Amino acid sequence: MTVQQGLRAASLRGLCGGAVHLPGDPAYDMARTPWNLRMSDNYPAAVAYPAFPEEVAEVVRAAAAAGLSVAAQGTGHGAPALEGRLGEAVLLRTSAMDEVRLDPERRTARVGAGVLWGDLSEAAGAHGLAALHPSSPDVGVVGYSIGGGIGWYARLLGLQCNVITAAELVLADGTFVRATADTESDLFWALRGGGTPVGVVCALEFDLFPIDSVVAGFLAWDWTCAEEVLPGWIAWCEDAPEEVTSSFRLLDVPDSESMPTQIRGRRLAMVDGAALGDDARAGDVLAPLRALSPEIDTMARVPAASLVRLHLDPEGPTPAYASSTLVSALPDAAVGAIVEAAGPHSGTRLAMAELRQLGGALSRPDPDGGVLSFMDGAFLALGVGLEPDPAGWEQQREDAARFLAAVEPWATREYLPMLDDRTDTRKAFPPDVHARLSGIRRTVDPQGLFMAPHLSPDPDPDPDPGTAPS
Incomplete structure (x- = not known):
């Protein structure tokens, strides 16, 4: 940060009841660090912790007056797309607004x-x-x-x-x-x-929805079985009822006490998911997958509240990388390409190569919906890296790109919440939707005060009024 930037940021000191941290302050390093530790080398001009909308408004006005941008952040899971761009921004942390x-x-x-x-x-x-x-x-x-x-x-x-x-x-x-x-x-x-x-x-x-319990869990095989399990899961997805949502993953399970004992430290092919309805109905629906003879089967009725941990995702600050695309189908050619790119002989360093089952209500445009009224794809392909050593981060990015390249012939659109690399938002929305969204943004934020993780080109011939947040 330059001396001039520091002077501008100093104008925020004292806001939010004193919960504003500037470079050099004792709590600054902790305040600037997001959940995703891949962003640990970013140094915003200031970090503010408003507790009420009135304090948010004060920070926003002060940042604008100081010529600084604003980047709002809750946990910082999706922080990497802002990498290297916070030097002239106020990082506005929302964690104190916990109603x-x-x-x-x-x-x-x-x-x-x-x-x-x-x-x-x-x-x-x-x-x-x-x-x-x-x-x-x-x-x-x-x-x-x-x-x-x-x-x-x-x-x-x-x-x-x-x-x-x-x-x-x-x-x-x-x-x-x-x-x-x-x-x-x-x-x-x-x-x-x-x-x-x-x-x-x-x-x-x-x-909210009246769901007290649900049949959920995972079926797991050694990942050397991927060539048999993946096409079986894809065929099952074609006829699966809408009350079932699942995913297929090639998973490198960490050797950690946070993981279930039976899968700890293993490479697995896994199908996890949830089935609404009674036990008999769920059993009938899952029967074709169980016919593939999983080594581990944890599918059972569980409290609905437990499903937030079903996927075994890491908790607490973690260096993570995610890249994804929606795909229209997964034919035989895609299966072979996926296994080659992320399977047992691929040498991949990804923590998971995942395919999320879409379709059903996700495929039908919601007439009362918002910008994203439906998902333009039958599956979401997602590559995730959890490498703690920065020396391995570029390899993870390359391995994720290799996995997504395997399904590129069937790719439709991008899904921004699961995309850490900065991209053009026109790849995520139909042209008319993107144009309307850009017009609303220009109206309410004409100077581009808010920083956007992704590029949001103005569909009009005039220059974009500012690259500001998503």
Whole structure:
């Protein structure tokens, strides 16, 4: 940071009741470090911890007056796309906004921007309710929700972004608005799946579902069985009912006490997922997969709240890398290419090469939905690296690229929440959707105050007013 940048950032000192940290302050290094430790070498001009919308507004106004950008961040799972770009930005941490309010009769939740899915799932489960949560308990509710949200009930109930009923946010001029289908309807549309920089979301309200328990777990084989299991799972997916959502993974399980004993330190081919409905129905649905003779079968009825940990994703700060694409199909040629790129003889260093089952409700455009009203693909291909040694990070990126190249002939669109490399947002949305989203962003943030992880080119011939956040 230059002396001039430091002087500008100093104007924020004293805001948020003193919870603003500048370079050189004792708590600065801890404050700037996100969940994803691949971003540990980024040095924002300041880090602010507002606890209320009024404090968010103060930070936003002060940053604008100082000529600094603003990057809002909950947990920092998706931080890598901002790599190297925070030197003239205020990192606005939302973790202090931790309100959780449930209405069991109306089956709704109201959550602050700092709430994590593990906490919300536990609170909802106490009332026999479930949310459309992700596969990790320490992902932030707000970031996941406004980006899309593919959960374990997605094929029946759709995307989390489209069950949002209200959003409260602070705009670039410091004003506070509440967006619903009836008020600030353009903002409401943009916040459901766009993940675009239209403001700092302070709270969301959304629907919950009467799900108390579900049949869930995983089936596992040694990864040398991938050539037999993968085509069997793909064929099963073609006829699987919508009440089932699953994934197939080639998984390098860490030798860690946090992992179940029977899979610790192993390389596996795994199918995990959840089936709504009664036990008999679930048993019938899972029978073709069980006919493939899994070595391990943990599928059983479990509390719905436990599904937030079903995927065995790492918890706590972790150096992670993710890259993904939606694909229209996985024919035989794709199976061979996947196994070659990420299977037993590939030499891959990925922690997982994953294929998430889509279709069902995800494939049908929601007439009342937001930016992401459906998923343009039958599967999501996702490569994830969890290498602690920075010396191996480039190899992980290359291995993820090799895995995604295997399905490139069937690729459709990108899914931004699971993409750590910076990309052009036109690859994620249809042209008319992208144009509308860009127009809303230009209207509410004409100077580009908010930093966007991804490039959001202006569809108009005029220059983009600023590259600002998603």
